[in-house]
Amino acid sequence: MNHHHHKEREKFSSQFGQIMAMVGSAVGLGNIWRFSYILGINGGGAFLLIYILCVVLVGIPVLISELSVGRSSALSSFNAYKKLAPGSAWILPGALGVLGATVILGYYPVVAGWALGYVFESLFNWNAVTTNTELAFTVFSSGWKAWTFAAIALLATVLVLLRGVTAGIEKSNKILMPLLGLILIVLVVRSLTLPGAVKGVEFLFVPDFSRLGINGILDALGHSFYSLSLGMGIMITYASYMKKESNLAEATVVIVTMDTLIALLAGLAIFPAVFALGLNPGQGAGLAFVTLPGAFAQMPGGRFFSALFFLLLFIAALTSIMSLMQVPIAFLEDEWKMSKRRALLIVCVLLFIIGTPAVLSFGPLADRLIFGFTYFDLLDKFANNILLPVTAFLGALFIIFRFGLAASTEEFLTDAKNQRSILGRLYPFAEKYIVPIAIALILLHATGLFS
Numbered sequence: 064m065n066h067h068h069h070k071e072r073e074k075f076s077s078q079f080g081q082i083m084a085m086v087g088s089a090v091g092l093g094n095i096w097r098f099s100y101i102l103g104i105n106g107g108g109a110f111l112l113i114y115i116l117c118v119v120l121v122g123i124p125v126l127i128s129e130l131s132v133g134r135s136s137a138l139s140s141f142n143a144y145k146k147l148a149p150g151s152a153w154i155l156p157g158a159l160g161v162l163g164a165t166v167i168l169g170y171y172p173v174v175a176g177w178a179l180g181y182v183f184e185s186l187f188n189w190n191a192v193t194t195n196t197e198l199a200f201t202v203f204s205s206g207w208k209a210w211t212f213a214a215i216a217l218l219a220t221v222l223v224l225l226r227g228v229t230a231g232i233e234k235s236n237k238i239l240m241p242l243l244g245l246i247l248i249v250l251v252v253r254s255l256t257l258p259g260a261v262k263g264v265e266f267l268f269v270p271d272f273s274r275l276g277i278n279g280i281l282d283a284l285g286h287s288f289y290s291l292s293l294g295m296g297i298m299i300t301y302a303s304y305m306k307k308e309s310n311l312a313e314a315t316v317v318i319v320t321m322d323t324l325i326a327l328l329a330g331l332a333i334f335p336a337v338f339a340l341g342l343n344p345g346q347g348a349g350l351a352f353v354t355l356p357g358a359f360a361q362m363p364g365g366r367f368f369s370a371l372f373f374l375l376l377f378i379a380a381l382t383s384i385m386s387l388m389q390v391p392i393a394f395l396e397d398e399w400k401m402s403k404r405r406a407l408l409i410v411c412v413l414l415f416i417i418g419t420p421a422v423l424s425f426g427p428l429a430d431r432l433i434f435g436f437t438y439f440d441l442l443d444k445f446a447n448n449i450l451l452p453v454t455a456f457l458g459a460l461f462i463i464f465r466f467g468l469a470a471s472t473e474e475f476l477t478d479a480k481n482q483r484s485i486l487g488r489l490y491p492f493a494e495k496y497i498v499p500i501a502i503a504l505i506l507l508h509a510t511g512l513f514s
């Protein structure tokens with residue numbers, strides 16, 4: 064018998080640390096550019112209202128269900144389902160979670176690499192970047208630098224994960240998340256004090272319901288999953304390292320509040336600057352790397368603020384990559400009793416293979432379309448529009464029909480303080496009646512059957 068079998072599972076050492084790790088996972092590229100961008104095209108404040116509703120009615124119950132599955136089984140996604148429903152098809156959401164996390168890992172580090180690269184471009188190559196921001200980004204993302212910085216981002220993640228859950232994931236998040244908050248506040252103050260900033264604030268908060276259609280509502284629902292890192296086994300895996308006595312209600316409330324707050328602050332850092340300097344807020348994916356450097360170029364100390372912004376983006380991405388990578392790592396450790404070193408090595412080789420074409424999608428492979436998408440976009444669409452909602456849907460059915468709402472709620476309530484909480488009382492209802500219907504709608508929307 065393998066000696067790993069008897070080893071006790073490593074546990075987070077403090078409530079603060081484990082919450083920071085989960086906030087670190089939730090707060091990522093999604094909060095900093097995706098949220099602001101889809102909010103912009105869907106009627107600003109109107110979208111914000113709907114988004115918050117989705118987070119409360121659907122995001123919170125799904126987060127609670129994932130935390131309860133992870134902590135009660137003390138195993139990573141796939142093995143959690145396997146333990147709670149032995150020998151049945153219910154391992155499917157677990158397997159899809161591992162697959163989803165791995166697919167996202169194929170392209171997410173590419174964007175993290177751009178962010179890290181732009182910290183250096185801002186500091187040492189500022190004139191070249193700002194002469195023509197669009198051309199500069201094309202040159203950067205299609206060249207050797209893009210691959211190198213993505214590899215550095217992955218290597219940094221590997222170094223953290225090698226140290227384990229407490230000394231690696233928990234400790235780095237305890238430092239990086241407060242640092243991220245600090246940088247964000249500096250940038251918000253800079254942006255809001257530019258003359259003309261108020262137009263950007265209006266863009267964010269003033270509702271325009273005429274621009275919010277059914278597509279916007281489904282976007283809001285989908286983004287609430289993406290932003291809270293749900294439906295890919297991440298929260299299940301992280302919760303498997305939580306001690307039995309830790310307070311899940313508090314964790315839920317803090318994760319959701321911080322994730323939403325940081326998305327709003329990021330919007331307040333980006334849009335007032337974009338509007339004050341008369342740039343186009345509807346750039347979409349190019350907003351962060353094409354529009355913003357142009358905005359920074361026009362303000363005093365712009366090079367410095369630009370470097371800070373991209374550092375913020377890099378930190379946000381890095382702590383999310385950690386959580387993504389821990390899913391296949393923990394799977395290899397739990398399922399095949401692999402050592403952490405070997406698991407990391409295997410995942411890195413795999414990522415080299417699936418990630419390299421993602422980098423090249425902006426260079427030599429830009430014209431190689433698969434189903435009309437570049438390889439990079441294909442990974443993104445496949446994971447977010449298909450794998451993620453299917454996994455979340457099956458996960459919800461698992462809670463309702465197999466694990467049981469009562470067992471899940473009981474796990475959630477182990478801390479005595481939770482027993483009187485409103486969350487504990489509303490959770491079973493929302494999980495049973497709202498969640499499956501909402502996710503089914505996202506799925507139909509994603510497949511084009513309902514839009």
Ligand code: PHE
Nearest residue numbers: 089091092093094290292383
């Ligand atoms: N929740 C992270 C974000 O908002 C994104 C993420 C997605 C993280 C998928 C891990 C996995 O950007």
